[in-house]
Each structure stands twice: as structure tokens, then as C-alpha cells.
Amino acid sequence: MRLQPGPTFLGIGCFVVFLIAATPARHVLGWLGDTIAPLTLADSRGTIWSGSATETHYNGVNLGTAAWRFQPLDLLAGKLRYRLSLRGPGQQLDGYAGVNIDGSYQAEHLKGIVKARILPGLLNQPMIGAVGDLDIDISSIQFAASNLNEAAGKIRWQGAGITSPVALDLGGMQFDIKGDENGLRSSIQDIGGGLSIKGELNLAPTGTYRISGRILPKASANPALVNTLKTIGKSGTGGSIQLNFSGQL
Known part of the structure; x- marks a missing residue:
């Protein structure tokens, strides 16, 4: 009997996809090793198609539990994409992340609440202390070869405050974010509290x-x-105060 190339290759392809999808997540994470550092996942369960990890750390910061599910229909659009969720004490974040056909990495539709206190650790700025809740609504952020391609979204910092190196109660602040290969830019404005902020x-x-x-x-x-x-800061007109900070992440 002569095999038909089309159905044969399709069957082999489906079988290979099944084998990959059924691979236990703990094995894949073990193979990746340091390539995903400083991200680590502990006590992973399930497969690379759908699974979870009881502990997720980035730069040593505990982000809580993580869960993922492969989105097969996105392959038709040239994307290898997962639906992701993070759950921690008083915080949650949901969205999509994956790899585009051109090799770029992209996260989309990220929404949720994250505690501001974890942000300095994520950015390797341990001398800074922050409080409040970050209400995140990021429509897209894309990287290629560790370089930013695009970013768009909004972050509302409710109950915003700094505890170190100085103590500041900033009320509420909103960041409207845009970015491209030239870097990340964001306007800053107050959304309540005792200060009018434009920056x-x-x-x-x-x-x-x-x-x-x-x-x-x-x-x-x-x-x-x-x-x-x-x-x-520096005193300005009408009782205003001008602040300027710069540094290196």
C-alpha cells in the first residue's frame, strides 16, 4: 500500500505535537535551567500545555503561584502563546505571553493588581521602599534580543508611597506608558491625594x-x-516644587 504524503506528514506532525504537549513541566524547566534566570518556578505540576507552579520567583522576589495554558489557535497567527496567571497575597495578574514568528517576545493584555512593595526587588533597587497597590493595564510590551520594540499601557498607583530612602505619601498616581526601540516613556499625574503632580x-x-x-x-x-x-526638590513659582531624579537600573 502506498502512503499518501499529505495525510502521513499531518499524522506524524500531530503525534509530535502531542508528545511535546504531554511533556511534564518539571522536565522542561529542568532543561531550561539558567536560560530563564532570574525567573524560577518551584513545585511545577502538569505539562507544558497546561500546568502550574506553587512558587514563582523573579530576582528572588516571590510572585506567588503561577498557572499557564497553551493557546493553539494563536499558531495560525504566527504566535507561540500562553495564557498566564499569577496569584499571591493581595495580588493577581492575568495576561498572555509568548514568542512571535520573527523571534520577538511579547506580553499582551496584562491586567491585575500587584503590590508596590515588590517592585524595587524586581528592578534590583533594594534601597528603595514602596507601598500601595499597582493597578496594571498593559495592552502590549514586546522585546527582541533584549531590546524593547514597543510598549503601551497604563498603571495606576493607588495609595502610593515611598518608605525609603525618604518617607513620602504621594496619594494616587497614574502612569501612561509608551515605548519603542528608543526607550520607555511615561507621563505621570496625580489621581487623588494632597498633591497635584505632573511629570x-x-x-x-x-x-x-x-x-x-x-x-x-x-x-x-x-x-x-x-x-x-x-x-x-527645588522651589518653583506659585508654591510648586520641581523634582529631578536620574540613575541606572
Whole structure:
């Protein structure tokens, strides 16, 4: 009997896909090893098609439990994509992430609440202390060869505050994010609290960041907070305070 090439190759292809999809997640994570560092997943269960891990760490920061599920229909659009979810104490994050046909990495439709206190650790800035909740709504962020291709989204920092190196109660802030190969940019504005805030954040591809802003205390502003801002900023017109920070991630 002569085999028909089309159905034969299709059958072999489906069998190979089945074998790959059924591979236990713990084996795949073991093979990847340091290639996904500084991301680590512990006590993984299930397969690379659908599974979970009871502990997820990035830069040593515990992000909670993780779960993933392969999205096979996205292969038709040239994407190897997973639906992901993270769950931790008081926080949750859901979205999609994967690899495009051109080799770029992309995360899309990221939505959820993340505790601000974990952010300094994720960015390797242990000297900074932060409080509050980050309400995340990122429509897309894409990287190619560790370089940013595009980014778009919004982050609302509710109950925003800094505990170190200085203590600042910032109320609420919103970041409208855009990015391309030239770096990441975000406008900054207040969304409540005793301070009127207008500013901008710039992050260059080299990791150099610059934050500049104009703060105008409202009548309800804490006098001690205003005095602290004056010591770290520069007095401007109409009682405003100009702040400028820069550094390297």
C-alpha cells in the first residue's frame, strides 16, 4: 500500500505535537535551567500545555503561584502563546505571553493588581521602599534580543508611597506608558491625594532613567510632607516644587 504524503506528514506532525504537549513541566524547566534566570518556578505540576507552579520567583522576589495554558489557535497567527496567571497575597495578574514568528517576545493584555512593595526587588533597587497597590493595564510590551520594540499601557498607583530612602505619601498616581526601540516613556499625574503632580519618566535602552516632575501641594497636603519635598526638590513659582531624579537600573 502506498502512503499518501499529505495525510502521513499531518499524522506524524500531530503525534509530535502531542508528545511535546504531554511533556511534564518539571522536565522542561529542568532543561531550561539558567536560560530563564532570574525567573524560577518551584513545585511545577502538569505539562507544558497546561500546568502550574506553587512558587514563582523573579530576582528572588516571590510572585506567588503561577498557572499557564497553551493557546493553539494563536499558531495560525504566527504566535507561540500562553495564557498566564499569577496569584499571591493581595495580588493577581492575568495576561498572555509568548514568542512571535520573527523571534520577538511579547506580553499582551496584562491586567491585575500587584503590590508596590515588590517592585524595587524586581528592578534590583533594594534601597528603595514602596507601598500601595499597582493597578496594571498593559495592552502590549514586546522585546527582541533584549531590546524593547514597543510598549503601551497604563498603571495606576493607588495609595502610593515611598518608605525609603525618604518617607513620602504621594496619594494616587497614574502612569501612561509608551515605548519603542528608543526607550520607555511615561507621563505621570496625580489621581487623588494632597498633591497635584505632573511629570515624566524616561528609561533609555541602556538602563539609564530620568524622572522629572512639578508638584503643587493642595490645601489638604500634610505640612510635614511638603517640607520633606522642599528639602529634596527645588522651589518653583506659585508654591510648586520641581523634582529631578536620574540613575541606572
